[in-house]
Amino acid sequence: MPSTTNGKPLQIDVDGTSVRLTSPDKLVFPGITKREVLDYYLAVGGPMLEQVAGRPTALERWPDGVASESESFFQKHLPTSAPAYVHGVEVAFPSGRSGTLLDPSTRAAIAWAVQMGTVTFHAWPVTAPDVAHPDQLRIDLDPSPANAFHDVRRVAHACRQVAGEWGLSSFIKTTGSRGLHVFIPILPRWTFIDVRHAAIALGRELERRHPDVVTMSWWKEERGDRVFIDFNQNAQDRMIASAYSLRAHATAPVSMPIEWDDVDGVDPRDLTLRSVPTLVAERSGDPWSGIRDAAADLAPALAAWERDVASGLPELPYPPDFPKMPGEPPRVQPSRARHTPSS
Numbered sequence: 566m567p568s569t570t571n572g573k574p575l576q577i578d579v580d581g582t583s584v585r586l587t588s589p590d591k592l593v594f595p596g597i598t599k600r601e602v603l604d605y606y607l608a609v610g611g612p613m614l615e616q617v618a619g620r621p622t623a624l625e626r627w628p629d630g631v632a633s634e635s636e637s638f639f640q641k642h643l644p645t646s647a648p649a650y651v652h653g654v655e656v657a658f659p660s661g662r663s664g665t666l667l668d669p670s671t672r673a674a675i676a677w678a679v680q681m682g683t684v685t686f687h688a689w690p691v692t693a694p695d696v697a698h699p700d701q702l703r704i705d706l707d708p709s710p711a712n713a714f715h716d717v718r719r720v721a722h723a724c725r726q727v728a729g730e731w732g733l734s735s736f737i738k739t740t741g742s743r744g745l746h747v748f749i750p751i752l753p754r755w756t757f758i759d760v761r762h763a764a765i766a767l768g769r770e771l772e773r774r775h776p777d778v779v780t781m782s783w784w785k786e787e788r789g790d791r792v793f794i795d796f797n798q799n800a801q802d803r804m805i806a807s808a809y810s811l812r813a814h815a816t817a818p819v820s821m822p823i824e825w826d827d828v829d830g831v832d833p834r835d836l837t838l839r840s841v842p843t844l845v846a847e848r849s850g851d852p853w854s855g856i857r858d859a860a861a862d863l864a865p866a867l868a869a870w871e872r873d874v875a876s877g878l879p880e881l882p883y884p885p886d887f888p889k890m891p892g893e894p895p896r897v898q899p900s901r902a903r904h905t906p907s908s
Contacts, residue, residue, distance in 0.1 A: 574586065584676040609845050617669045621691065622669050622689070626683050626684070631817075641664055654693045656691075659888060702749040704768070706744045714833075727774075731767075737823060751861060755863050767869070777791070
């Protein structure tokens, strides 16, 4: 690859496509340049493409770098100025409007996104052309400030056990922060609402078995010192950082797929832009290589949802930017509801 010269733009060959990289010496993370970010994504491009190709993907862009005091923004719509080698996937949003998001199906498309200041790729749980039916159920384990990482590990193992009892395979990765993500591949036969309900059912089962460490409370004031199962990550237009994505923290951490056998020994702080390319190059295989082939029937999880509904458990709140959904309770935190005079 060509070397930088006084920060001048570079033309970099990516699998036969010439990708322009401007300001290659600009700091994106403390001590880490834009060129190094590109080199990272090219190094992990093989296994990353297996996970993101065909998935409509939003871009978390930091035009002035994470190292600066500027803010980031999410870009959902693919710009019309994108080069011909960059393609998109059209999706529908909860508002009813449609839009075209990046399809990161080539290393050149990922490189273009890096050129645009992208740090993190946030992919939908669907694969084109069927963007109406998720092929993944995603469990985001969100610890409270009081939780240690061993609490998150414990909940992850419990999640795997429940999923397995329901005939579902599960794959795990670090978040790039203090949590873990559990991805469950499913057959693309159900709506976003169905998949969200299945995630709620799984979370409620975890809460029943481990009430001391698991909570399904949407409102932070009710969670206590427990790990929150963020069921709304399965709502339409919600996104989780993709496998192998960098996260916007000073150490350039990676949301890294790992083997279940490695969960108890992993330290997410060791998985960074500097270390992950070597780990990927040296390991014998990708822990997530079989995820698409493991898609399973969601019916047992939906049966659990129906049992909970029959026993009186209600629908749970949607994110605040969603339209009001059928059966949804009021979107008001409990402390405010208790102090609101009845009419």
